[in-house]
Amino acid sequence: MILGLTAGMFYGLDAVGARVWQILETPTTVADLRRTIVSEYDVEPERCQADLLDLLQKMIDAGLVEVRDADR
16 A cells, blocks of 8 residues: 555555555666566566556656656
8 A cells, every 4th residue: 555645545556566666665767667577577578568657657647656857
């Protein structure tokens, strides 16, 4: 479970989503995130990419994560 402090809502995550959340505790790129998930779970890279982008967009929309330029 994640508590979104801005909206005051709880969000449930499955095991993979929880692992993504754990990885995101340290700033990382989508490519590195995908590489880690593909290496730890039985998933094709293309499917992983699509699912990650969907999850990350939902997290962004909910104000749970932010996107930064690699330079920052």
